[in-house]
Amino acid sequence: MGPLQGFRVIEIAGIGPGPFCAMMFADMGAEVVRVDRKSAAGSGSVEDVMNRGRRSIAVDLKKPEGVETVLHLIEQADALIEGFRPGVMERLGLGPEVCHERNARLVYGRMTGWGQHGPLAHAAGHDINYISISGALHAIGTQERPVAPLNLVGDFGGGAMMLAFGMVCAILEAQKSGRGQVVDAAMTDGSALLMAMFHGFKAQGFWQDRRGVNMLDGGAHFYDAYECSDGKWISIGSIEPRFYALLREKAGLDDAAFDAHMDPAQWPQLKEKVAAAIASRTRDEWCEIMEGTDVCFAPVLDLEEAPQHPHNKARSTFVDVGGVTQPAPAPRFDRTVPEVSGVPPKAGEHTEAVLADWGFAAADIQRLREQGAI
Secondary structure, eight states: OOTTTTOEEEEEOOSTHHHHHHHHHHHTTOEEEEEEEGGGTTOOOTTOGGGTTOEEEEEOTTSHHHHHHHHHHHTTOSEEEEOSOTTHHHHHTOOHHHHHHHOTTOEEEEEESSOSSSTTTTSOOOHHHHHHHTTTGGGSBOSSOBOOOTTIIIIIIIIIHHHHHHHHHHHHHHHHHSOOOEEEEEHHHHHHHHTHHHHHHHHTTOOOSSTTSSTTTTOSTTEEEEEOTTSOEEEEEOOSHHHHHHHHHHHTOOOGGGGOTTOGGGHHHHHHHHHHHHTTSOHHHHHHHHTTSTTOEEEOOOTTTGGGSHHHHHTTOEEEETTEEEEOOSSOOSSSOOOOOSOOOOTTTTHHHHHHHTTOOHHHHHHHHHHTOO
16 A cells, blocks of 8 residues: 555566566555566566566567567556666667657656766676776775675665666656656766765865775774674764763763764774674673664664564564575655555466456467467
8 A cells, every 4th residue: 555556667688686676666556567577477486576566478579469468568567677788678679768659758767887878888897896996985984995795775765776776766757747857877876875974074184085084984983883802793873972971971071082973083993992892792782781872873784684673573573484594674754654555476477367457458468478479
């Protein structure tokens, strides 16, 4: 019953950020139909978390009848998601111009690493490459080397979420203008945008353009992760003076040297002292002392521990779908509450049901099967 109930989205099956974007639409209540390759029919499993909440049809897009089938669906859709290199959809006969001839209101979402144009547009790449040229990777890691932040910054934050936001913006605009448009979501653009605050800090002289020496990149003694005596870790983010004072109290940091709260020149030696103090107790002991206080503290939990934390359990931050523990839909709405509507489908699992629901007659579906299009 999410806020996008009643909207219809076609997802041309891909990898990474495309499915994540489609998952977000499905989580919010949109009817998302995933168009998988006919050759992939039967593949997939309940563990494919990003494929949850939608139905799948298997279509041979190398056959004109298969392309025509998808175009018929597009005529009735509000939006389309694709994540191929530039030009692939056009070669399939499903480019924006063809689709807009069939449905002028269609929002056509394109997810790529480099974008639809530019010198690198047709080159292969992955998340780590896209966040490299945006400046994001340079800022993340230790003083010795950049460290890839999983594929959160490019694929999902700078890619899928930017595409989802852009598509919803375009859907809202189409309701006023009656015209759809192409949304060009590039991970290079999106990850660059995520760095907006740091460009501002740099312009103001608050940020050095090197890793591990700034307040938010591990340079400060009061904003970092520390290892405990049991080998587990905690995180501290005591930026404001009153929070820093409480950190000193709870951790027993009574050395006068800690008065140099915001002096970057003192941070390296103070970090060593904080590390020694934290290493004197277990993670559970520090949780007993600091958790729930204004120190700005949390234990660093692994993927098994996170769903069991009392705060996450109280908010149902994680859910069980088909026996697989996974993050619940986010954000939350107090009236049109999002929920996971179904387990990830196998490719082609719902071909006949979807086509029937979208207006295909039984005889037409049978003919498509005989033609090998589905």
